[in-house]
Amino acid sequence: MASRRKFISQAAAGAATLAVSPYLMAASSGKITAQPVPESLIQSSTTKGGKWRPKFRFGQGGAPLGGTNRLLVEDDEAVAILDNAWNAGMRYFDTSPWYGLGLSERRFGHLLHRKPRAEYILSTKVGRILTAAPKPGSDFWAQPDSFDYNYDYSAAATRRSVEDSLQRMGVSSIDVVFIHDLSPDNDDLGGKYEEYMNQAIKGAMPELVKMREEGLIKAWGMGVNTIDPILKALEVSDPDIHLAACQYTLLDHAESIEKLFPACEKKGNSIVVGSPLNNGFLAGADRYNYGGTIPEGFKAKRTKIEAIAKKHGTDLRTVALQFCAAPETVSTVIPGARKANEPIENVVSFNERIPTDLWVALKNEKLIHKDAPVPV
Numbered sequence: 001m002a003s004r005r006k007f008i009s010q011a012a013a014g015a016a017t018l019a020v021s022p023y024l025m026a027a028s029s030g031k032i033t034a035q036p037v038p039e040s041l042i043q044s045s046t047t048k049g050g051k052w053r054p055k056f057r058f059g060q061g062g063a064p065l066g067g068t069n070r071l072l073v074e075d076d077e078a079v080a081i082l083d084n085a086w087n088a089g090m091r092y093f094d095t096s097p098w099y100g101l102g103l104s105e106r107r108f109g110h111l112l113h114r115k116p117r118a119e120y121i122l123s124t125k126v127g128r129i130l131t132a133a134p135k136p137g138s139d140f141w142a143q144p145d146s147f148d149y150n151y152d153y154s155a156a157a158t159r160r161s162v163e164d165s166l167q168r169m170g171v172s173s174i175d176v177v178f179i180h181d182l183s184p185d186n187d188d189l190g191g192k193y194e195e196y197m198n199q200a201i202k203g204a205m206p207e208l209v210k211m212r213e214e215g216l217i218k219a220w221g222m223g224v225n226t227i228d229p230i231l232k233a234l235e236v237s238d239p240d241i242h243l244a245a246c247q248y249t250l251l252d253h254a255e256s257i258e259k260l261f262p263a264c265e266k267k268g269n270s271i272v273v274g275s276p277l278n279n280g281f282l283a284g285a286d287r288y289n290y291g292g293t294i295p296e297g298f299k300a301k302r303t304k305i306e307a308i309a310k311k312h313g314t315d316l317r318t319v320a321l322q323f324c325a326a327p328e329t330v331s332t333v334i335p336g337a338r339k340a341n342e343p344i345e346n347v348v349s350f351n352e353r354i355p356t357d358l359w360v361a362l363k364n365e366k367l368i369h370k371d372a373p374v375p376v
Helices: 002-011 015-027 076-088 103-112 154-170 193-202 204-213 227-237 254-267 297-311 316-325 341-350 356-366
Strands: 092-095 121-128 127-134 147-151 176-180 219-226 241-245 271-276 328-334
Touching: 076 341, 092 103, 092 227, 092 328, 103 121, 103 154, 121 154, 127 154, 147 341, 154 204, 176 204, 193 204, 193 219, 193 227, 219 227, 227 241, 227 254, 241 254, 254 271, 271 356, 297 316, 297 356, 316 341
Parallel strands: 092 121, 121 176, 176 219, 219 241, 241 271, 271 328
Antiparallel strands: 127 147
């Protein structure tokens, strides 16, 4: 993290960073007083093709606050992370009942239940029903809450899950609901992906359409780590927006460009990019996504991109976050955070001016797809 702070201190000297100097000055301390929402974090339009889009282009992901990778985030650190995310100008917040078996939602609610409801966008997820238990029903998380869970993509469970989330967070409404982890890569489904997908097509999807029509939510879609479930939802129902985790990043984006984005554009849907740093890999962590295995050649590719970034006066995280935000199909990018200073650093990265030559170099070296949109 020292190198990151050094970069931020150096960046403060540049004219392009004057607009975010309060964040730069506060980054090393991990504490910032409330600042106005930077214009760069606000959408130019909140509809496209008749479909709702979030007002905010950048936000806070909630999985780390549930204890992903069994890495514990203490309560006081979680409070500082979310306070700093808000104070740095983030107004899109994404969480899920699954993250820490309710823990992440409770932590987000601790911040948001005191904030004016019209000032932020909140998304959560459905697909698992939590029930109180003597001990947590999963060891995936670090010190999760004492709940067990059952998969249920029926209409009744979908509505119950939304009500349960409202209770956990103490807020009056949820803007976006994602159907969570209904994906063939989810081994926890016990080989019943097709069965659960059929249940969702008959249950969760029409129920979410109904809830949107009732004005209870603004939008819904899939929240998954693979592309096919999103394509299926576009085919059989009327979603608005999808959370694609790990599917459009600096290191892995070809399939999204070639398949996912065209399908979404056709229906006017947008994409929220989850895990834009590949679960910390593009911030220097020795892990990739959530499977535990780093694909062959990806460390070398990361090193090459990092060298090009450094040559052009920036860093890997900055390049990765801005790359994810460049496509028109992408409405919002939501990195997570495990430390109080990380939301501030991410906002600084999102606002940093990157030389055009860097993107040219990455394409010339075939390190990013030839048709990948880049910031202008």
